[in-house]
Amino acid sequence: MHKPNHTIIVNWKKRGFGCEKNCTYCNWRSSPHLPNGAQEQDAVSNFIAQCPKSFITISGGADPLYKIEENRAALLMMIDTIKTHGLNMRVITREIASIASLKGRVQQVSISLDSDVMNQIERHRADWRGLEIEYSLVLPPLPQTTLHQLMPQYAQLQHKLGGRLLLRENLNSIHPIDPHEISSGQRSIGFVPNKLCLESRYLLKQPFWGHEIIQDMGPIMIYLMSSPSAYIFGGVVNHLLAPEVHPEFQDIDLIVTHDSVLDMLEKNFAYQFRRVNPIGTHPRYYIGNSTRAGKPIQIVRVKTQEEAFRFVFNAQYDVDRVLYGNAPIFRAC
Numbered sequence: 001m002h003k004p005n006h007t008i009i010v011n012w013k014k015r016g017f018g019c020e021k022n023c024t025y026c027n028w029r030s031s032p033h034l035p036n037g038a039q040e041q042d043a044v045s046n047f048i049a050q051c052p053k054s055f056i057t058i059s060g061g062a063d064p065l066y067k068i069e070e071n072r073a074a075l076l077m078m079i080d081t082i083k084t085h086g087l088n089m090r091v092i093t094r095e096i097a098s099i100a101s102l103k104g105r106v107q108q109v110s111i112s113l114d115s116d117v118m119n120q121i122e123r124h125r126a127d128w129r130g131l132e133i134e135y136s137l138v139l140p141p142l143p144q145t146t147l148h149q150l151m152p153q154y155a156q157l158q159h160k161l162g163g164r165l166l167l168r169e170n171l172n173s174i175h176p177i178d179p180h181e182i183s184s185g186q187r188s189i190g191f192v193p194n195k196l197c198l199e200s201r202y203l204l205k206q207p208f209w210g211h212e213i214i215q216d217m218g219p220i221m222i223y224l225m226s227s228p229s230a231y232i233f234g235g236v237v238n239h240l241l242a243p244e245v246h247p248e249f250q251d252i253d254l255i256v257t258h259d260s261v262l263d264m265l266e267k268n269f270a271y272q273f274r275r276v277n278p279i280g281t282h283p284r285y286y287i288g289n290s291t292r293a294g295k296p297i298q299i300v301r302v303k304t305q306e307e308a309f310r311f312v313f314n315a316q317y318d319v320d321r322v323l324y325g326n327a328p329i330f331r332a333c
């Protein structure tokens with residue numbers, strides 16, 4: 001039977017987002033479910049009581065070790081609550097200078113890697129004796145074949161780090177990945193598929209299943225790429241055409257010829273759209289955010305396919321004159 005991982009997502013900051021970094025793939029800061037300040041002890045206890053595993057993770061959200069001097073009391077209270085339930089703990093962080101303060105309190109620390117963190121490891125490594133250290137790296141949102149080519153580099157990275165390296169599928173990736181194809185064959189390198197996160201339990205302001213609070217990008221793209229009323233343009237199409245050249249996109253730009261696309265995105269993917277240009281003007285512009293951590297969607301609502309084509313293939317989009325649609329072309333522009 002599948003036993004879901006249990007993770008407490010923290011954000012110690014009473015207002016805003018408690019992390020010094022600004023990673024392009026971080027979607028948590030806009031989540032309406034993110035706590036502001038520590039969760040109540042009772043809520044933590046109730047959540048832990050449901051955990052079928054022997055360990056629980058404290059993670060971001062924001063960073064669990066953010067401004068540790070200010071937030072130590074809240075973190076220690078959470079750690080003590082978990083201890084009374086007899087569970088082991090893992091903390092995921094990038095606040096590398098504060099890791100040593102967890103000695104004797106938690107069993108495992110997972111260091112989330114970026115270039116800045118990498119540069120600091122040797123300076124702090126000696127302070128971590130007694131802690132089980134693991135490293136995790138969020139993979140770029142690239143197709144499986146490209147990731148497969150990168151595996152020798154990840155093997156070298158693991159060798160340099162010396163500890164176990166977990167490669168995490170990028171939650172924003174729109175490319176399907178077969179975990180067996182990504183596997184390096186080495187026990188020291190693991191792979192965490194998005195599926196595992198979507199099937200896990202999380203405590204934010206309240207408990208959730210992963211799929212309730214994390215957007216699964218695959219089904220959205222399948223829907224949009226097969227809808228005859230949706231045309232995708234901008235950064236996502238560049239990413240689809242050349243993911244290695246355009247590995248990131250900030251949002252999803254759409255032109256739609258029918259309101260059913262907005263309805264579908266609201267109903268199935270928890271988006272809420274708001275009109276951003278005055279009523280009575282044409283075309284209609286909308287911006288949508290989902291209550292699940294994921295990318296915003298910008299929509300231009302036009303009446304016809306011809307209008308959709310005109311919108312993209314005009315002088316304004318000098319560089320970006322490309323759109324993706326699944327409708328038969330009735331009339332070329």
Ligand code: SF4
Nearest residue numbers: 019021023026060061
């Ligand atoms: S370090 Fe983590 S919490 Fe902070 S911005 Fe990056 S992904 Fe988000």
